Amino acid sequence: MGEAEKVFISGLRENLIEDKVITEADLDPNFAAEIIRYGGKDVMTCLQCGNCTGVCPISLKIEYKTRTTIKYCQFGMKNYTLGTRWVCATCYRCFEHCPADLNPAEVMIALRHIAIREGIIPPFVKTAASNLLRYGLTVRPDAAMLKERQRLGLPTAPSTLPLWESVKKEIATIIEATKYDRLLGISAKEEGA
Amino acid sequence: MTFAYFFGCVIPSRYPGIEYAVRYVTGKEGLNLDVMDIPEFSCCPVPGIFYSTDRDTWLALAARNLCLAQREKAEIMTVCNGCFGSLLKATEYLAEPKRLGQANKILSKIGMKYTGIPEKVEGSSRKIFRPVSVRHFVDVVHTDQSMKLLAEKIKRPLGKLRVAVHYGCHYLRPTEWTAIDDPNDPVKVDDIVKAVGAESIDYEDKLACCGAGGGVRSHVVELANALTEDKFKNISNENADVIVTPCPFCLLQFDNAQKTFTKRGIPVIHVAQLMAIALGADISKLGFELHNISCNPLLAKIGVMTK
Numbered sequence: 001m002g003e004a005e006k007v008f009i010s011g012l013r014e015n016l017i018e019d020k021v022i023t024e025a026d027l028d029p030n031f032a033a034e035i036i037r038y039g040g041k042d043v044m045t046c047l048q049c050g051n052c053t054g055v056c057p058i059s060l061k062i063e064y065k066t067r068t069t070i071k072y073c074q075f076g077m078k079n080y081t082l083g084t085r086w087v088c089a090t091c092y093r094c095f096e097h098c099p100a101d102l103n104p105a106e107v108m109i110a111l112r113h114i115a116i117r118e119g120i121i122p123p124f125v126k127t128a129a130s131n132l133l134r135y136g137l138t139v140r141p142d143a144a145m146l147k148e149r150q151r152l153g154l155p156t157a158p159s160t161l162p163l164w165e166s167v168k169k170e171i172a173t174i175i176e177a178t179k180y181d182r183l184l185g186i187s188a189k190e191e192g193a
Numbered sequence: 194m195t196f197a198y199f200f201g202c203v204i205p206s207r208y209p210g211i212e213y214a215v216r217y218v219t220g221k222e223g224l225n226l227d228v229m230d231i232p233e234f235s236c237c238p239v240p241g242i243f244y245s246t247d248r249d250t251w252l253a254l255a256a257r258n259l260c261l262a263q264r265e266k267a268e269i270m271t272v273c274n275g276c277f278g279s280l281l282k283a284t285e286y287l288a289e290p291k292r293l294g295q296a297n298k299i300l301s302k303i304g305m306k307y308t309g310i311p312e313k314v315e316g317s318s319r320k321i322f323r324p325v326s327v328r329h330f331v332d333v334v335h336t337d338q339s340m341k342l343l344a345e346k347i348k349r350p351l352g353k354l355r356v357a358v359h360y361g362c363h364y365l366r367p368t369e370w371t372a373i374d375d376p377n378d379p380v381k382v383d384d385i386v387k388a389v390g391a392e393s394i395d396y397e398d399k400l401a402c403c404g405a406g407g408g409v410r411s412h413v414v415e416l417a418n419a420l421t422e423d424k425f426k427n428i429s430n431e432n433a434d435v436i437v438t439p440c441p442f443c444l445l446q447f448d449n450a451q452k453t454f455t456k457r458g459i460p461v462i463h464v465a466q467l468m469a470i471a472l473g474a475d476i477s478k479l480g481f482e483l484h485n486i487s488c489n490p491l492l493a494k495i496g497v498m499t500k
Contacts, residue, residue: 039248057402058409061419087416090241090407092366096376103367112245124411128242138236139202145483149209152478154216157205158232167233170257170303177299180250 040110210480348473
């Protein structure tokens, strides 16, 4: 398991060595409100029982603990928690096992929303968005697979039909309307063309 | 009720054999369901990317797919846990008037409007609007009638097979929305495995995550693989012949991760492929040669090796 831990770049472990003092200047008092705005409505009502960490498959593997992350969010330690954003597998086990019926997974998802808006954008998010604009699918269609489809006697893949042009145009219009392309720093018009 | 196939991204682009299997199982040789294609369906969109980064975009893109099903007055039949979770959650979001208004404002730019499927009320001129229903393939085929038909139509009983079922997270959770099976003791895929005559083995931590979801596979593939390794150990302890899953993304993860930690991988197939084998489909058309882990030991055990 050493490998995954090495790759994991949460920042928590390095930044929270025991004797380090966190001053008030490191805290963001509006952090919880921001999390609630992006859907993590349960962040402040967490009782810190730790059931979520106990059932989290990721917490078993690496230095990422659901309960601790929520505690940091309550304190307003924005700079420390944004690093944990993309390790939640959204399996919703924490939600199922929470005795107070809270949803920690949605807090993790809210952290991703905030991280993206702070400009911390993992490359695969951009790739997925531009794939969606270019091909109408997030997983890029593969020429070899299209040939395989013929061999299997499947109907032509919709993504190769003439009607797919208007599908892509509709997707580009939606993404432009929600300003998602600008959020990620790509252009719906250019990618779609 | 007509079901509209929703294959999503992974199946057409990576595992077309699953698409063949689903068409075979729902078709005349199989369970003979009323099905149709809606070619305009786009990506669901992926919850791990779009739901995680911008809910408005996610909802509008999902609502676009729902509008297409609404136009055809069809129920959506997803073959992937991700599509199922994403679209089902979207119907729940769209039940809120405020969210619905926001989504429709965006959809108006492409000339669509999500209302739900209009239905006449008997003895009145009023109409009610029923939300588009989103169903999982497993849920659709797991009816008394279909299971009976399945048992009758079996051409290749799979008696010798030891099957490890992996459900996948978004088939079960969050239970708030996804109430199609018992979240702590799901039975539907096991029932299908038993119906085709195979043995569904019990193994430790059966409901654990494969590790790929929520963008983990894309972000830290080693972490995703470490989770899969745990699952693999539990499955191989029970000497399973094959892993059967209702989710192509879990399938993709098992199929790609196993080579990083073992030389003796266990073949992994979609539940539709298992049903198609039992129903007597042409094995060469189920796309097993496209899987990274060779399915030949499995096919040899059933006695249907093509070469």
